[in-house]
Amino acid sequence: MELSIWNRHFETMPREQMREVQNDRLRDTVERVYYNVPYYRARMQEKGLGPEHIRTVNDLKLLPFITKQDLRDNYPFGLFALPMSEIIRLHASSGTTGRPTVVGYSRRDIGVWSEVMARTLTSAGVGKNDIIQIAYGYGLFTGGLGLHYGGEKVGASVIPISGGNTKRQLQLMHDFGSTVLACTPSYASYLAEAIEESEIERDALKLKAGILGAEPWTDNMRKEIEKKLRIKAFDIYGLSEIIGPGVAFDCEYQNGLHINEDHFIPEIIDPDTLEVLPEGEFGELVFTTITKEGLPVIRYRTRDLTRLHYDTCRCGRTLVRMDKCTGRSDDMLIIRGVNLFPSQIESVLLDMDETTPHYLLIVDRVNNLDTLELHVEVEDRFYQDRISELQNLRKKIKNQIESTIGLSVNVKLVEPKTIERSEGKAKRVIDKRKME
Numbered sequence: 340m341e342l343s344i345w346n347r348h349f350e351t352m353p354r355e356q357m358r359e360v361q362n363d364r365l366r367d368t369v370e371r372v373y374y375n376v377p378y379y380r381a382r383m384q385e386k387g388l389g390p391e392h393i394r395t396v397n398d399l400k401l402l403p404f405i406t407k408q409d410l411r412d413n414y415p416f417g418l419f420a421l422p423m424s425e426i427i428r429l430h431a432s433s434g435t436t437g438r439p440t441v442v443g444y445s446r447r448d449i450g451v452w453s454e455v456m457a458r459t460l461t462s463a464g465v466g467k468n469d470i471i472q473i474a475y476g477y478g479l480f481t482g483g484l485g486l487h488y489g490g491e492k493v494g495a496s497v498i499p500i501s502g503g504n505t506k507r508q509l510q511l512m513h514d515f516g517s518t519v520l521a522c523t524p525s526y527a528s529y530l531a532e533a534i535e536e537s538e539i540e541r542d543a544l545k546l547k548a549g550i551l552g553a554e555p556w557t558d559n560m561r562k563e564i565e566k567k568l569r570i571k572a573f574d575i576y577g578l579s580e581i582i583g584p585g586v587a588f589d590c591e592y593q594n595g596l597h598i599n600e601d602h603f604i605p606e607i608i609d610p611d612t613l614e615v616l617p618e619g620e621f622g623e624l625v626f627t628t629i630t631k632e633g634l635p636v637i638r639y640r641t642r643d644l645t646r647l648h649y650d651t652c653r654c655g656r657t658l659v660r661m662d663k664c665t666g667r668s669d670d671m672l673i674i675r676g677v678n679l680f681p682s683q684i685e686s687v688l689l690d691m692d693e694t695t696p697h698y699l700l701i702v703d704r705v706n707n708l709d710t711l712e713l714h715v716e717v718e719d720r721f722y723q724d725r726i727s728e729l730q731n732l733r734k735k736i737k738n739q740i741e742s743t744i745g746l747s748v749n750v751k752l753v754e755p756k757t758i759e760r761s762e763g764k765a766k767r768v769i770d771k772r773k774m775e
């Protein structure tokens with residue numbers, strides 16, 4: 340496997356020079372959002388700030404944070420910094436309730452996205468002689484198309500198979516000779532087992548690398564996937580609000596993900612006090628985009644918990660590295676790569692007469708696939724109904740939830756007042772998946 344660097348200039352730039360690049364681009368971004376996005380202007384004015392106050396990365400801390408809730412409040416396009424005539428792509432991800440978070444890309448943004456994805460893939464040894472099977476979902480989720488454009492940019496042969504349909508995944512992997520698999524780590528594990536159980540011999544496959552992300556996974560999971568699939572597994576991190584996949588990526592040394600800092604400036608804050616933490620401390624990751632045009636974001640709180648390392652990596656890249664993210668500072672769950680907030684379930688239940696908002700979500704991992712079980716309390720008067728009525732109700736809840744969150748769920752109806760009440764913060768989720 341030949342490992343190289345896609346953009347040596349930026350990926351190995353001396354840190355002082357990178358700071359200059361960031362300072363210039365930050366000033367430009369702040370100016371653009373100030374003049375083009377009324378929301379940012381108002382928030383800055385509240386703090387008595389104008390673009391002239393933000394001269395360097397050190398001034399970032401003066402600016403207010405932005406959260407998923409702000410995007411939601413400005414749904415769908417309120418935070419775009421360009422007119423819709425300049426937006427050539429829209430994607431969306433789950434919001435905390437009902438409304439998704441919508442992101443828009445200009446033509447240049449799609450170029451930046453392809454560039455950061457090309458860096459990611461090159462760092463994993465993917466080039467024009469590779470065949471990349473993209474088993475991330477295509478559609479509003481950024482996984483499929485993000486990998487797709489990066490794959491084409493490095494000249495690989497792209498198979499846009501999207502997620503699911505395991506039998507077909509294996510057949511094409513075998514028949515087309517896929518050398519790279521791009522999907523969530525849990526799906527990679529699942530495919531590994533499916534290969535063991537199939538008639539396909541591992542030796543008949545050409546797979547050598549996995550580009551795995553979109554959900555937390557540990558180094559132990561990595562070792563297991565590498566062993567079972569006989570590949571090298573590279574972590575890839577990103578989020579729709581910043582650009583999608585490609586915000587940060589593993590190199591061959593797998594000792595932290597390199598952040599594409601010439602496009603996204605990271606900070607680590609204490610999620611409670613919101614203070615910026617000193618170098619090397621563990622806290623919540625915050626990003627400011629400095630080249631995005633369609634939806635630039637200033638100090639976006641990712642809710643992902645990690646730590647940054649500024650020393651140069653053995654691979655030669657000077658780009659700051661972040662530890663693998665395994666936790667969040669909010670209650671978002673990632674199930675089979677899909678983001679889920681318990682409040683989304685709650686709002687479906689609240690909309691139905693027959694149920695109470697008392698529920699319990701049980702998440703587990705069975706045969707490497709995440710499972711979701713929902714216990715719901717039924718209103719007293721409905722619980723007296725005949726079994727067939729209750730069956731119908733169960734189906735109705737299941738359908739409503741599945742169409743809202745896009746994940747299959749096993750619904751169990753339980754008697755009124757049987758779900759434990761809590762005096763403090765309600766315990767709505769039991770996550771049995773192991774993360775060690």
Ligand code: DLL
Nearest residue numbers: 432482552553554555575576577578579583584664
């Ligand atoms: O998951 C983008 C993506 C697609 C990344 C394909 C990698 C590969 P969202 O749906 O907006 O975007 O979800 C973003 O997923 O804030 C993290 O909590 C989590 N996440 C993404 N990648 C990783 C990773 C895509 N490598 C949210 N490790 C983020 C841990 C991850 N968590």
